[in-house]
Amino acid sequence: MSDNPFRMSSPQQPTKQPRDLRKVQPQAPQAVDMKLQLRMKRVKYKIAILSGKGGVGKSFVSSNLAMAIAASGRKVGIVDVDFHGPSVPKMLGVRGQYLTADDNGINPVTGPFNIKVVSIDFLLPKDDTPVVWRGAIKHTAIRQFLGDVNWGELDYLFIDMPPGTGDEALSIAQLIPNLTGMVIVTIPSEVSTLAVKRSINFAKTVNAKIIGVVENMSHFVCPDSGKTYFIFGEGRGKKMADEMGVPLLGQVPLDPIIAKANDMGEPFFVKYPESPTSKEFMSIAQKIINNVEVN
Numbered sequence: 001m002s003d004n005p006f007r008m009s010s011p012q013q014p015t016k017q018p019r020d021l022r023k024v025q026p027q028a029p030q031a032v033d034m035k036l037q038l039r040m041k042r043v044k045y046k047i048a049i050l051s052g053k054g055g056v057g058k059s060f061v062s063s064n065l066a067m068a069i070a071a072s073g074r075k076v077g078i079v080d081v082d083f084h085g086p087s088v089p090k091m092l093g094v095r096g097q098y099l100t101a102d103d104n105g106i107n108p109v110t111g112p113f114n115i116k117v118v119s120i121d122f123l124l125p126k127d128d129t130p131v132v133w134r135g136a137i138k139h140t141a142i143r144q145f146l147g148d149v150n151w152g153e154l155d156y157l158f159i160d161m162p163p164g165t166g167d168e169a170l171s172i173a174q175l176i177p178n179l180t181g182m183v184i185v186t187i188p189s190e191v192s193t194l195a196v197k198r199s200i201n202f203a204k205t206v207n208a209k210i211i212g213v214v215e216n217m218s219h220f221v222c223p224d225s226g227k228t229y230f231i232f233g234e235g236r237g238k239k240m241a242d243e244m245g246v247p248l249l250g251q252v253p254l255d256p257i258i259a260k261a262n263d264m265g266e267p268f269f270v271k272y273p274e275s276p277t278s279k280e281f282m283s284i285a286q287k288i289i290n291n292v293e294v295n
């Protein structure tokens with residue numbers, strides 16, 4: 001990675017002269033909020049992806065859901081507000097690109113299927129630079145990611161949240177009062193499903209609609225025998241969804257090719273379009289479309 005975090009990458013040269021983001025003056029909160037509301041009005045459906053617990057594959061699910069919906073011809077953006085563990089750029093294969101600014105604001109990076117992507121990862125000078133921010137700074141950053149970015153007209157904006165129900169989740173609920181809904185990601189372990197119940201209760205507290213739950217790492221199909229193993233437990237996602245009265249949108253398998261593609265920075269949905277996992281993402285995407293576009 002270059003030492004200059006704000007250098008524009010090829011292939012998407014901006015039409016206007018890129019401006020060094022470090023020289024952009026911060027704006028008064030009211031001005032940003034007005035811009036934020038105007039920008040968000042141009043996005044039809046705004047969906048936050050939450051998980052009660054870290055490491056359950058929330059960024060993998062957000063990225064592949066975004067690709068599945070974009071593959072259906074819809075205009076999609078994804079904003080990664082997981083400041084302490086931003087992995088969306090890598091999972092979409094756009095890590096190492098840079099954000100630039102022009103007179104209209106910050107230009108997102110363009111990913112597969114023309115997905116517009118914004119993440120703190122594009123601004124970090126080194127791979128191992130930690131983000132050490134308190135809640136107020138994260139709130140300001142989220143506000144700018146939503147209000148200062150040239151999102152344009154979008155059908156869907158996915159918001160990849162950090163694990164849990166902390167500052168960022170509250171900021172999103174406050175800054176996007178007309179949030180379309182939340183999708184919650186879990187794995188079928190007891191600890192994860194317990195944490196998901198907290199996320200569902202959080203969504204209810206902030207009056208956000210729960211579109212449904214995605215169970216990731218649901219099962220493993222042995223390539224040698226074809227036998228299915230429920231490594232973390234069988235039927236937990238369904239049981240929990242039923243108990244909480246929310247739909248189970250789909251079950252994504254645990255698969256070493258998923259981990260490998262993510263580690264190599266290859267967008268899974270693009271690389272393995274015929275895999276059962278990509279087909280499951282298409283089915284989940286269709287359920288989300290039916291839920292939000294029909295209701």
Ligand SMILES: Nc1ncnc2c1ncn2[C@@H]1O[C@H](COP(=O)(O)OP(=O)(O)OP(=O)(O)O)[C@@H](O)[C@H]1O
Nearest residue numbers: 054055056057058059060085253254255258259262
């Ligand atoms: N279904 C899967 N099969 C195999 N590996 C997976 C699967 N889903 C995710 N992974 C791997 O698990 C790890 C964590 O995934 P990811 O970063 O998406 O989780 P996360 O919930 O967003 O984490 P955090 O929010 O704590 O940063 C990654 O290495 C990813 O490649």
